Amino acid sequence: MATGTRYAGKVVVVTGGGRGIGAGIVRAFVQSGAQVVICDKDESRGRALEQALAGTLFILCDVTREEDVRTLISETVCRFGRLDCVVNNAGYHPPPQWPEETSAQGFRQLLELNLLGTYTVTKLALPHLRKSQGNVINISSLVGAIGQVQAVPYVATKGAVTAMTKALALDESQYGVRVNCISPGNIWTPLWEELTASTPDPTATVQEGTLAQPLGRMGQPADVGAAAVFLASEANFCTGIELLVSGGAELGYGRKAIPGTPVELPTIPS
Template identity: 65%
Template structure:
């Protein structure tokens, strides 16, 4: 969807349901490579700008065009970010930066929209088993081992599911009526505990 399509898409949504009071935004694509070392300046800048447009500007414009309606219904906005905006990730500078921008944006937006009783929150999922995760794993030397490594990254010993993400969205949209400006981490405990973190001799094909 192009930026110019956002207003008409939202208009159709709100015309279909005048009482609609929730908007959920999710945009982004992860490209893991050494952009700081292997890309020329012009190419690296263009890649960064493109991902910023996709992950951040699209969410901003969706909110901008939805807010006149959401202010009337005292609705809420939920942006999907990523756990990596909290803990960082190897070889993913643009992706991490754009997801960090999303969580920073919802805090500022929550302040501005509080006078209209519009809540603005975000969710930061960790490893969620999706077709994109499967595709990334398939490009490594040992996909089965990569998938197991992804599971082992969580204290719960598995990846999350899209259904669990949906449940978190429903919680923020419906039950979390006293929450605004928060970033809900949905990670299975991946960010907790000490671990071996030196990458000086790392030869892993995939950093998930």
């Protein structure tokens, strides 16, 4: 694989880097010339990606375990001598649930992964990012801003990631550390495939997901990877921003009423 020089000599940690959006981000940074540490709690897929991509190192890590994260950061700095960018991608989207089907325990577990995992990795990486005047990129979600049906815990955790990004950007500006987030819309990933397979009509679900974008397609992990490399390498006057990688899904009007919602039509003059 040919590599470029946009981020050559830099060291990047990508959490949840073993598949899907995370793997797309890993590939994009490798192509930019960076050394990339793949963090994932699934050893088999992490090792497979490490073997497939020169310029990567896999470190087994569950971001909900602080000791794992301490080891991730210390091993990265020990191996490469520096840390320039952390991409907090590790996260999960549960299957669709109405509010009454959720539980406080399930909500707590999702908070531990989607929000507190991002917080812990960032907090422990900051001393090294301050030395390099590096940057943090949090992977949030479009639905954190616009909402989503049957996804209260997920939307809440991702909305919090976006808000935390802005607060961290303010705190870290004094050290020259930039903090931004990417909010993907519909990106075709293994998780999207799994969620689709659990629906009554997978074909219709895929079509609905595709037609949600004015551009007429779902995004690919490489689209998110390209945005991450841009934020890390070239967006030097950007901090605290939310970059939507959504194909325009948030634009325009659409059919929004849930089936069964009472509908009141205006009276049409005769």
